[in-house]
Amino acid sequence: xxxxxxxxxxxxxxxxxxxxxxxxxxxxxxxxxxxxxxxxxxxxxxxxxxxxxxxxxxxxxxxxxxxxxxxxxxxxxxxxxxxxxxxxxxxxxxxxxxxxxxxxxxxxxxxxxxxxxxxxxxxxxxxxxxxxxxxxxxxxxxxxxxxxxxxxxxxxxxxxxxxxxxxxxxxxxxxxxxxxxxxxxxxxxxxxxxxxxxxxxxxxxxxxxxxxxxxxxxxxxxxxxxxxxxxxxxxxxxxxxxxxxxxxxxxxxx
Amino acid sequence: xxxxxxxxxxxxxxxxxxxxxxxxxxxxxxxxxxxxxxxxxxxxxxxxxxxxxxxxxxxxxxxxxxxxxxxxxxxxxxxxxxxxxxxxxxxxxxxxxxxxxxxxxxxxxxxxxxxxxxxxxxxxxxxxxxxxxxxxxxxxxxxxxxxxxxxxxxxxxxxxxxxxxxxxxxxxxxxxxxxxxxxxxxxxxxxxxxxxxxxxxxxxxxxxxxxxxxxxxxxxxxxxxxxxxxxxxxxxxxxxxxxxxxxxxxxxxx
Numbered sequence: 001x002x003x004x005x006x007x008x009x010x011x012x013x014x015x016x017x018x019x020x021x022x023x024x025x026x027x028x029x030x031x032x033x034x035x036x037x038x039x040x041x042x043x044x045x046x047x048x049x050x051x052x053x054x055x056x057x058x059x060x061x062x063x064x065x066x067x068x069x070x071x072x073x074x075x076x077x078x079x080x081x082x083x084x085x086x087x088x089x090x091x092x093x094x095x096x097x098x099x100x101x102x103x104x105x106x107x108x109x110x111x112x113x114x115x116x117x118x119x120x121x122x123x124x125x126x127x128x129x130x131x132x133x134x135x136x137x138x139x140x141x142x143x144x145x146x147x148x149x150x151x152x153x154x155x156x157x158x159x160x161x162x163x164x165x166x167x168x169x170x171x172x173x174x175x176x177x178x179x180x181x182x183x184x185x186x187x188x189x190x191x192x193x194x195x196x197x198x199x200x201x202x203x204x205x206x207x208x209x210x211x212x213x214x215x216x217x218x219x220x221x222x223x224x225x226x227x228x229x230x231x232x233x234x235x236x237x238x239x240x241x242x243x244x245x246x247x248x249x250x251x252x253x254x
Numbered sequence: 255x256x257x258x259x260x261x262x263x264x265x266x267x268x269x270x271x272x273x274x275x276x277x278x279x280x281x282x283x284x285x286x287x288x289x290x291x292x293x294x295x296x297x298x299x300x301x302x303x304x305x306x307x308x309x310x311x312x313x314x315x316x317x318x319x320x321x322x323x324x325x326x327x328x329x330x331x332x333x334x335x336x337x338x339x340x341x342x343x344x345x346x347x348x349x350x351x352x353x354x355x356x357x358x359x360x361x362x363x364x365x366x367x368x369x370x371x372x373x374x375x376x377x378x379x380x381x382x383x384x385x386x387x388x389x390x391x392x393x394x395x396x397x398x399x400x401x402x403x404x405x406x407x408x409x410x411x412x413x414x415x416x417x418x419x420x421x422x423x424x425x426x427x428x429x430x431x432x433x434x435x436x437x438x439x440x441x442x443x444x445x446x447x448x449x450x451x452x453x454x455x456x457x458x459x460x461x462x463x464x465x466x467x468x469x470x471x472x473x474x475x476x477x478x479x480x481x482x483x484x485x486x487x488x489x490x491x492x493x494x495x496x497x498x499x500x501x502x503x504x505x506x507x508x
Contacts, residue, residue, distance in 0.1 A: 001261060001262075001286065002261070002262035002264070002478070003259060003260065003261040003262065004259070004260050004469070004470070005257060005258070005259050005260075006257065006258050006259075006260065006466075007255060007256070007257040008255075008256035008257065010256070032255065094506040094507070096506060099506070101506065108421070109420075109421040162455075162457070165420075165458075165500075166363075166420050166421075166500070166505060166506070166507035167362070167363040167420075167499075167500050167505060167507070168428070168458065168461065168498050168499065168500055169438055169456060169458060169497065169498050169499065169500050170437075170438045170439075170457055170458030170459075170461065170498060171455060171456065171457055171458065172457070172461050172462050172465070173462060174422070183424075184423055184424045185424075201416075201425060202423060202424040202425065203416070203424055203425055203426070203468070204419075204422065204423065204424030204425065204426050205424075205469065207422065207424065207426050207465070208426050208427060208465040208466065208468055208469050209469070211426070211461070211462040211465035211466065212260075212462065212465065212466040212469065214457070214462055215258070215459065215462050215463070215466065215486060216256060216258070224256070232469060243423065244422050244423050244424060245421075245422065245423065246419075246420070246421050246422055246423050251420060251421060252348040252350060252353070252355065252420070253348070253420035253421070253507045
């Protein structure tokens, strides 16, 4: 039967800098009675990858630049947060009161450079924000290799985040790191039932997998940061999330 | 266990105008040994809904307007196709050689007003194109009601299409018709593990469900136009795909 299953991996604890994600994931899989098999996919929320990599920044340690103060006033955001957003980005895409959309150094276009400040507050009232992993494709590949070594299973990894979109309301899960599966499937030349050659159609399968996992991850993704998918069959080609970044010259909406 | 399954409904035949989708779907479900239950979701490819509603147009029957001829020259497309695209749309969003992105009368912003011409050709060489359903939310609601009457199960329906996106490469499945489930889930006020109140986060669950189904639908979606999802638990509130359309005044990328 052409079917796949999507399972929340239970009891992943709160992640701290330096935590071994591999061990946490293996413990969660064991609890769910899941033995990894070749071709399985794990979707991992960006938040726990960033935390394990120590990407938290205390806002009190940030000195905003002149530009950050100016932009902060225009968009009505904390200038220290704006400073971090600008450091993480190659350019501002759009801004308006309450909204700062940038093109991240990694190529992704999203609000606030993917910096999460919604739910981390220190006991002393200082505020912690969380930057994206330095190189999410590399983080995904590292996890894939570690899981291969410890379980023998060759699986796919998708590191997920949630982005808003032009034209459409609401956020959806998207892939910011990919390993072991393609990010894009190119249907150029596939034929349909009538034997005509279809025109170029590329499907962003890694984004679709991230959206699928996001249906279980829930708010903030802290509760269920790891989702297991079994039964999707793809060529085990090597894709990267950067394949999903539209080059500037092909983006009519910059 | 927090888990859902996604199953391709087999052997849905090629759909013609006037075909009873309800019967085709029930026959496919029977073949897959699926008995519908309350809370199940069916994702249905736009293409078979449009065909059953007779939305095919023979290009030879279309007389292009002066504007369609002009735009056709600029974007290098058949002026008769452009005429249909303009009739289906409220405005042109972007155009460039080979690319015509419009805001559809239904609110969706996508290439060619969602008109599909990739794989329908008549034996005599004339070309047929396929418009979107007239009111996909209504088509979804109609199917939902029919399935409720014939099976007793209260399920959700998502009519799916594939759209390209600014910023990101590749198409993903999106929802153009919704019934029986919410389109957007508003996480305003949900609290995270630490008890802080999260800021406004709306998740476009109907789009995520469409993306999930698209992983099985495959090229042109003619082969597998119906996908069954079981195990996702949402409040049975009434959403519509038009909830997912970003109002112009909130779209910074018009």
